Amino acid sequence: MTRVLIVEDNADLAYGLRNNLEIEGYEVEVAADGARGLERARAARPDLVILDLMLPELDGFRVLRALRAESLAMPVLILTARGEESDKVRGLKLGADDYVTKPFGLLELLARVEVLLRRNAPKVTDSFGDVEIDRTTRMVSRGGAPVELAPKEYELLLALFDRDGAVVSRLELMRRVWGYSDAVITRTIDTHVAELRRKLEDDPATPRHILTVRKVGYRLKR
Amino acid sequence: MTRVLIVEDNADLAYGLRNNLEIEGYEVEVAADGARGLERARAARPDLVILDLMLPELDGFRVLRALRAESLAMPVLILTARGEESDKVRGLKLGADDYVTKPFGLLELLARVEVLLRRNAPKVTDSFGDVEIDRTTRMVSRGGAPVELAPKEYELLLALFDRDGAVVSRLELMRRVWGYSDAVITRTIDTHVAELRRKLEDDPATPRHILTVRKVGYRLKR
DNA sequence: AGCGAATTGTCAGGATTCGGTCAGGAGCGT
DNA sequence: ACGCTCCTGACCGAATCCTGACAATTCGCT
Numbered sequence: 001m002t003r004v005l006i007v008e009d010n011a012d013l014a015y016g017l018r019n020n021l022e023i024e025g026y027e028v029e030v031a032a033d034g035a036r037g038l039e040r041a042r043a044a045r046p047d048l049v050i051l052d053l054m055l056p057e058l059d060g061f062r063v064l065r066a067l068r069a070e071s072l073a074m075p076v077l078i079l080t081a082r083g084e085e086s087d088k089v090r091g092l093k094l095g096a097d098d099y100v101t102k103p104f105g106l107l108e109l110l111a112r113v114e115v116l117l118r119r120n121a122p123k124v125t126d127s128f129g130d131v132e133i134d135r136t137t138r139m140v141s142r143g144g145a146p147v148e149l150a151p152k153e154y155e156l157l158l159a160l161f162d163r164d165g166a167v168v169s170r171l172e173l174m175r176r177v178w179g180y181s182d183a184v185i186t187r188t189i190d191t192h193v194a195e196l197r198r199k200l201e202d203d204p205a206t207p208r209h210i211l212t213v214r215k216v217g218y219r220l221k222r
Numbered sequence: 223m224t225r226v227l228i229v230e231d232n233a234d235l236a237y238g239l240r241n242n243l244e245i246e247g248y249e250v251e252v253a254a255d256g257a258r259g260l261e262r263a264r265a266a267r268p269d270l271v272i273l274d275l276m277l278p279e280l281d282g283f284r285v286l287r288a289l290r291a292e293s294l295a296m297p298v299l300i301l302t303a304r305g306e307e308s309d310k311v312r313g314l315k316l317g318a319d320d321y322v323t324k325p326f327g328l329l330e331l332l333a334r335v336e337v338l339l340r341r342n343a344p345k346v347t348d349s350f351g352d353v354e355i356d357r358t359t360r361m362v363s364r365g366g367a368p369v370e371l372a373p374k375e376y377e378l379l380l381a382l383f384d385r386d387g388a389v390v391s392r393l394e395l396m397r398r399v400w401g402y403s404d405a406v407i408t409r410t411i412d413t414h415v416a417e418l419r420r421k422l423e424d425d426p427a428t429p430r431h432i433l434t435v436r437k438v439g440y441r442l443k444r
Numbered sequence: 445a446g447c448g449a450a451t452t453g454t455c456a457g458g459a460t461t462c463g464g465t466c467a468g469g470a471g472c473g474t
Numbered sequence: 475a476c477g478c479t480c481c482t483g484a485c486c487g488a489a490t491c492c493t494g495a496c497a498a499t500t501c502g503c504t
Contacts, residue, residue, distance in 0.1 A: 001391060001438070023327040025394055107242045107328055136388035138435050150490055151437035186493055190452060205453095214451070214500070372479055408482055412463060427464095434463070436489075 001135070002117060003027045005046035007037030007063060008079065009055050017050065020106055021113070034058030038066055043175055045074070045162065048117055050109075052079045071166075075116040079104070126161060128222035129209050131200050133161065140200075147199050152177060156192050157200075160210065160220035169217040193218060224339060225249045227268035229259030229285060230301065231277050239272065242328055243335070256280025260288055267296070270339055274301045297338040301326075323401065348383060350444040351431050353422050355383065362422075369421050374399060378414050379422075382432065382442035391439040415440060 004026045008014040011032070018028045029044060031037035034055045041049055041063075049067070053060035064076060077098050098116055100109050126133040130143045138154060140147045149157065155177045160168055173189055174180045193212075197204040209221050226248045230236040233254070240250045251266060253259035256277045263271055263285075271289070275282035286298060300321035320334050348355045352365045360376060362369045371379065381398040382390055390398075392406050400410070415434075419426040431443050 001389065020328060023397065027391075027393075106238070107246065107332060110328065137441060138389050138438065152491070187453085188492060191454085191492080194453065194455095212452070374480070409463085409465085409484095410481055413465085413481075416464065416466095436462070 001027060002048070003029065003044065003046040004048045004050060004113070005037065005040055005044065006030045006050045007034065007041075007055065007060070008050070008052045009033055010052070016106075017109075020110065024110060026113075034060065034063045038063050041067055041072055041074075042070070045072075045176065047074055048113060049074060049076045050079060050113070051076055054081060077109075077112060077116060128161065128220065129200075131209070133157065142200055149199065150195075152192055153196055153199070156189075157196060157220075160218060163219065165219060165221055167213045167216050167219040171217075173217060223249045224270070225251070225266065225268040226270045226272060226335070227259065227262055227266065228252045228272045229256065229263075229277065229282070230272070230274045231255055232274070238328075239331075242332065246332060246335075248335075256282065256285045260285050263289055263294055263296075264292070267294075269296055270335060271296060271298045272301065272335070273298055276303060299331075299334060299338060350383065350442065351422075353431070355379065364422055371421065372417075374414055375418055375421070378411075379418060379442075382440060385441070387441060387443055389435045389438055389441045393439075395439060411440075 002025070004021055006014055006017055006021075006028060008017070008030065009032050014030045014032070018030055021028045029040055029046065031040045035058050037049070037051070037055075038058070040046075051060045051063060055063070060078065064078075067074075067076065075098075077100065079100055098112050100112060126135070131147075132141045134140070135158075140149050140154065140157065156173065159173055159176045170184055170189055174182065174184055177192075178188070193210060194204070197207050197210050201207045201209060211219050211221055213219055224247075226243055228236055228239055228243075228250060230239070230252065231254050236252045236254070240252055243250045251262060251268065253262045257280050259271075259273070259277075260280070262268075273282045273285060277285070282300065286300075289296075289298065297319040299319065301324060302321055303324050319338050322331050322334060348357070353369075354363045356362070357380075362371050362376065362379065377399045378395065381395055392411055395411055396402060396404070396406055399414075415432060416426070419429050419432050423429045423431060433441050433443055435441055
């Protein structure tokens with residue numbers, strides 16, 4: 001369930017990477033150019049981005065800069081052609097976490113992917129208040145006692161949690177949890193939020209963690 | 223320097239393996255058919271042989287048998303196509319030390335290569351609850367009593383077990399156990415899970431180890 | 445402060461989706 | 475042909491989800 005976004009215009013290379021990453025158990029998405037890559041990074045929030053520097057139009061540098069400018073902090077692994085030493089420096093300064101020089105060994109790349117993901121998520125259990133989230137088992141507990149969350153509830157919780165306290169708009173929630181791109185007219189989100197509060201808050205009527213931000217959405221305070 | 227002999231008629235695959243093994247620091251030789259493979263094994267005495275079963279003319283089984291008949295005792299790692307379960311058994315009976323099913327992950331293969339080269343004969347029996355798994359003999363027992371598992375059931379059990387309690391998505395199970403990577407519309411996985419529960423759980427209706435994770439897949443709690 | 449519109453909270457039904465179960469049949473090795 | 479394994483589709487119950495009506499709250503405005 002670890003999601004990887006590959007931003008690579010060379011279809012063959014992208015295909016090979018995708019295959020091997022999928023065999024390793026990752027969920028892979030491919031974007032063929034910088035603009036689409038940026039868009040997918042925003043919408044899908046992958047756990048890792050593999051980013052080619054040489055892209056038509058919007059190149060890797062700009063994509064990376066844009067990502068960081070938007071506080072999208074997932075690790076980024078840069079693919080760069082050999083002999084572009086200055087590129088490496090530039091990339092790392094811009095906030096890339098690692099780079100691999102083409103042509104690269106698949107093994108080397110996969111190893112680095114693992115390292116990056118592990119480094120970035122050393123804590124297996126996230127937590128806020130007395131609530132713990134274990135992403136590997138998809139289990140949530142409160143004060144040590146397991147809490148049963150329905151799939152949508154769990155996804156919703158993660159969507160809020162991953163924003164690290166920032167507000168998540170209704171539209172974003174719709175996209176990330178429900179996969180829609182439209183605004184919402186029903187009470188769907190609210191209902192699920194209410195259910196989360198019922199299960200995770202001491203006093204669901206006066207929530208201390210899952211907070212409403214009027215006219216915008218919700219945010220999760222740790 | 224550790225020397226590895228690859229007996230593989232698919233040039234692309236052989237090339238990829240060679241590259242990655244060389245990156246790992248092994249000295250690699252490739253033979254494109256069984257006869258040449260046998261000849262090279264005799265002459266070069268590699269420390270490990272990676273042997274494809276599907277070879278033109280002299281197939282992998284014969285090569286393996288010939289090797290053993292000549293008391294060439296180096297570890298042999300079998301490459302076999304998916305769905306040829308009996309191949310594995312036959313291969314192991316003939317003295318192969320391990321096998322990898324195509325399509326395989328590079329990491330997995332390299333890991334097994336390492337294990338084979340490093341070990342003498344470490345007999346590993348994994349276990350959870352009162353269930354024991356002996357990978358060398360493919361035997362599973364429960365409370366000491368042997369349990370007969372069909373090949374797919376065994377593979378499924380391993381796929382779950384190897385994730386160490388983490389959730390394994392249906393997609394991933396499809397890939398690891400069934401070798402194909404499309405969305406699941408049938409009840410194949412569920413049926414096999416049910417069979418596993420019937421054979422390994424005290425109360426199959428309320429499983430304590432093989433747990434369902436709705437909308438995602440299954441996980442095995444130890 | 446009081447009012448009204450907009451927004452969110454709450455709730456319960458009904459619809460939908462999902463997993464468990466089963467039996468039939470195909471495929472394959474013996 | 476027989477038996478074992480595997481796949482599949484149908485069926486069912488249960489979990490889950492959505493929805494719309496209504497209540498409560500917030501906030502801008504007078």
